[in-house]
Structure formats: C-alpha cells, structure tokens
C-alpha cells in the first residue's frame with residue numbers, strides 16, 4: 001500500500017461492524033507482482049497463489065460490498081444492506097459476502113499533514129482499510145453520485161490502494177437522479193488505473209422512485225434482474241481473475 005510508515009497493533013471498532021485486533025506487519029508492504037510472474041503463475045502454478053479452497057477442495061471467494069458514503073444519514077447504508085441480503089439469498093455456494101462501511105474507517109486525506117496526536121489513529125485506519133480490501137476477491141461498490149462523479153470520500157479511500165485490489169473484479173450499485181450512472185462511469189476510470197476489471201451490468205436506483213423523500217429506501221422489484229446479472233458477472237470474473245494472481 002502507499003502509506004508505509006504505520007506501526008500499530010489495534011484497529012478501531014466501528015458502527016455495525018468490527019475489526020479483529022491485528023498485529024501490523026512491521027513495515028511489511030503488500031507487493032505487486034510483475035506481469036511475467038503472474039503469467040508464469042497462471043501457467044505453471046505457484047505456491048504463493050491466492051486461490052483459496054475449503055476442506056473439500058472447492059474454490060471459495062469473498063466479495064466485499066463497499067458502502068461508499070461517509071455522510072451522516074447516508075443512503076448507502078440501506079442500499080448496501082439490500083444488495084447484501086439479495087446476494088446472501090442466492091445461496092452462492094462457497095461465496096461469502098460482507099458489507100464494509102467506509103464510514104467506519106476514519107481515513108485521513110491522502111498525504112495531508114496531521115497533528116502528532118492524530119497520526120497513530122490515522123495510521124491504524126489506513127492499515128485496517130488496506131487489509132480489509134486486500135482480503136476480498138471481488139467488490140460491489142455502492143456509490144452515491146456527487147456532482148456527476150463518485151463521492152470525494154470514496155475516491156480518497158481508493159487512492160490508498162493498489163496491489164490490494166489489483167487483478168480483481170468489481171460491480172456497481174448506485175442511486176441518484178440517474179441511478180448513480182455517472183458515478184459508475186467515473187468509477188470505471190479510477191478502477192481501471194488500479195487494475196480492477198469492472199463488470200458490464202449495474203444496479204441503478206432512482207432517488208425519485210426508489211426512495212421516499214429521497215431518504216427512505218423502498219426499491220422497486222424490477223431491480224432484481226440487474227442485481228442478478230451484475231452478481232453473476234462479478235462471480236464469473238472474480239473467479240477467473242483468481243487464477244492470475
């Protein structure tokens with residue numbers, strides 16, 4: 001990861017989810033592997049490959065559902081819970097879905113100078129965020145749209161990452177006047193730079209017709225079709241990309 005001067009032992013406990021206590025890898029950085037070694041790993045296998053299997057040898061995967069707003073009263077919470085419940089109900093054998101609330105990580109602005117008494121907590125937050133994102137094989141980004149783009153908090157959070165997300169896949173669920181569509185297109189550009197493959201189908205909730213008063217989430221049933229297609233594509237690509245990491 002980009003931030004490499006952190007040395008802390010505890011992560012913060014946050015609303016709705018918690019982090020287990022972890023020892024920071026004393027100065028150890030997550031390394032990106034070269035294209036040559038990735039191709040070689042895919043062709044000839046490598047003991048460092050990230051493919052995980054259960055006791056029966058069946059491939060397992062973890063998909064993170066990233067609730068991408070930190071705004072107080074954020075709609076991203078209800079939308080993330082909806083797609084999480086939808087995904088769980090599919091009973092995709094061997095696939096674990098987990099909501100990650102960006103608001104639970106008190107990330108600083110990348111590179112900003114902090115007072116000394118805030119540096120340790122900021123370092124722990126960056127470490128926890130990086131490790132959590134590295135633990136997934138794929139992502140569903142639940143993205144609001146702010147000024148025709150992804151929100152600043154999510155963009156800043158993504159700027160801390162690179163090897164953690166590289167050669168993985170992502171799908172999008174959004175909401176806004178046009179269902180967050182412009183934020184999704186913006187996300188495709190950002191994630192392209194991070195070597196994340198973004199799937200075709202998106203889920204787009206309208207602030208006018210899928211929310212009451214733009215804040216109480218009451219989604220229309222027809223979104224199930226796109227949610228199914230998006231998750232099908234995401235699982236397929238996440239599985240395929242596992243073979244080259």
Ligand SMILES: Cc1cc2nc3c(=O)[nH]c(=O)nc-3n(C[C@H](O)[C@H](O)[C@H](O)COP(=O)(O)O)c2cc1C
Nearest residue numbers: 069071073074075076144145146147148176177178
């Ligand atoms: C500064 C600002 C800019 C916004 N720009 C857009 C926009 O360009 N397109 C859109 O569809 N909604 C826009 N919205 C509405 C947000 O998408 C809406 O408030 C949404 O609920 C924000 O997500 P959140 O509740 O999870 O934070 C904007 C809201 C704010 C406060």
